[in-house]
Amino acid sequence: MLIAIGRKLRRKPIRTHAKGATTAIKRARIRGWSVERCNLERAGLKAVPDLFLSQAKRTRTRPASSNRSVTKEKNVTLNRQWRLKHRPEGLIGPEHFEYIESEMDEIAEGDVRVRNLCLSFDPTQRGWVNDMESYMPPVGIGEVMRAGTVGQVVASKHADFQEGDLVQGLGGWQDYFVAPAGAGLSKLPQGVTPEQALGVFGTTGLTAYFGLLDLSEPKAGDTVLVSGAAGATGSVVGQIAKIKGARVVGIAGGPEKCAWLTDALGFDAAIDYKNESVAEGVAKHCPERINIFFDNVGGEILETGLAHLSMNARVILCGGISGYNETEPQAGPKNLMNLVITRSRMEGFIIVDYLHRVGEFLADMVPWYAQGLIQHKEDVQEGFENIPATLQRLFSGQNTGKQLLKLADPS
Numbered sequence: 001m002l003i004a005i006g007r008k009l010r011r012k013p014i015r016t017h018a019k020g021a022t023t024a025i026k027r028a029r030i031r032g033w034s035v036e037r038c039n040l041e042r043a044g045l046k047a048v049p050d051l052f053l054s055q056a057k058r059t060r061t062r063p064a065s066s067n068r069s070v071t072k073e074k075n076v077t078l079n080r081q082w083r084l085k086h087r088p089e090g091l092i093g094p095e096h097f098e099y100i101e102s103e104m105d106e107i108a109e110g111d112v113r114v115r116n117l118c119l120s121f122d123p124t125q126r127g128w129v130n131d132m133e134s135y136m137p138p139v140g141i142g143e144v145m146r147a148g149t150v151g152q153v154v155a156s157k158h159a160d161f162q163e164g165d166l167v168q169g170l171g172g173w174q175d176y177f178v179a180p181a182g183a184g185l186s187k188l189p190q191g192v193t194p195e196q197a198l199g200v201f202g203t204t205g206l207t208a209y210f211g212l213l214d215l216s217e218p219k220a221g222d223t224v225l226v227s228g229a230a231g232a233t234g235s236v237v238g239q240i241a242k243i244k245g246a247r248v249v250g251i252a253g254g255p256e257k258c259a260w261l262t263d264a265l266g267f268d269a270a271i272d273y274k275n276e277s278v279a280e281g282v283a284k285h286c287p288e289r290i291n292i293f294f295d296n297v298g299g300e301i302l303e304t305g306l307a308h309l310s311m312n313a314r315v316i317l318c319g320g321i322s323g324y325n326e327t328e329p330q331a332g333p334k335n336l337m338n339l340v341i342t343r344s345r346m347e348g349f350i351i352v353d354y355l356h357r358v359g360e361f362l363a364d365m366v367p368w369y370a371q372g373l374i375q376h377k378e379d380v381q382e383g384f385e386n387i388p389a390t391l392q393r394l395f396s397g398q399n400t401g402k403q404l405l406k407l408a409d410p411s
Contacts, residue, residue: 208236220245228296377401
């Protein structure tokens with residue numbers, strides 16, 4: 001998912017870099033390989049809309065041409081991959097994946113080979129490895145782990161993609177992937193960084209925007225409670241709610257994360273679930289109860305939010321990270337009848353249903369970002385060997401903001 005903004009809008013985000021501990025690597029070679037083909041429709045913008053062209057400054061230019069040459073394959077033979085070894089029961093970790101080095105064949109006519117530069121890590125990946133029906137098919141045993149990526153074209157036999165193009169797709173946990181006939185690839189417009197494409201201007205921002213505005217329609221004076229507020233999505237949700245004039249209370253783990261919410265992002269209050277009672281915190285900071293509850297956590301946090309609803313409240317279910325690694329299903333909230341008593345509404349959503357409305361998101365998010373109304377923070381790990389452990393960071397609360405892993409810089 002690519003969202004176009006110009007160089008003028010490129011404010012430097014807060015970033016946290018760490019290399020992490022090196023995991024043990026099992027080396028093996030397999031001749032011949034294939035990558036998962038994803039036939040999901042992907043929506044994106046190929047150029048900056050006219051509304052923003054006057055504001056956007058290009059970082060580099062390329063003469064327009066309808067007869068651009070097709071690039072030839074270079075001498076690339078080995079591809080490092082992390083494949084799903086077995087399905088986890090409980091907390092997902094490095095032990096559930098297997099490191100492989102596979103030899104690559106020459107790409108076919110119409111195909112594009114991409115070198116991954118940056119990987120996205122999202123709680124939904126935990127669900128992708130479960131053998132169950134969902135909005136996407138599960139990752140198969142022995143398949144490369146699915147992940148959103150930004151990469152650079154290194155070989156192309158497709159007229160629309162040239163060597164050096166920065167593109168986004170579901171490239172997975174590997175150095176290189178092939179897009180048959182260019183399927184699933186979107187070019188990064190000039191001025192968009194890989195981190196922005198995978199975060200604030202990608203599905204993270206889209207999820208926050210449509211989940212809050214389309215499903216709950218916040219208005220000035222509303223009290224909005226956000227769980228998982230220091231995460232990539234929750235942090236953007238709170239900022240959009242503030243733009244709309246709401247009073248925003250966030251729930252996060254630890255004093256550092258809570259301070260970031262109030263001091264940097266402008267949340268009105270933050271509740272540290274690791275060091276205080278969430279129920280008491282909600283009662284204290286939401287004395288007139290909650291108009292909107294944007295929940296990324298589920299479990300006891302969801303139950304607490306339901307206990308403090310105002311009349312005609314809206315509860316938005318975005319995720320349930322507290323239960324993703326449980327071996328048994330979590331018990332449901334005991335107070336669902338409070339929805340009836342307060343005449344409230346609870347609704348879930350999946351962002352793929354909104355991909356066709358990217359233009360609406362861009363029309364608001366670009367100027368908000370340019371004006372400094374939206375801040376974003378990234379936790380950037382490094383090292384191919386650390387990929388599985390980086391996913392685990394999401395479930396131990398180690399990350400603040402968007403979790404990424406950098407493999408390389410664009411050439």
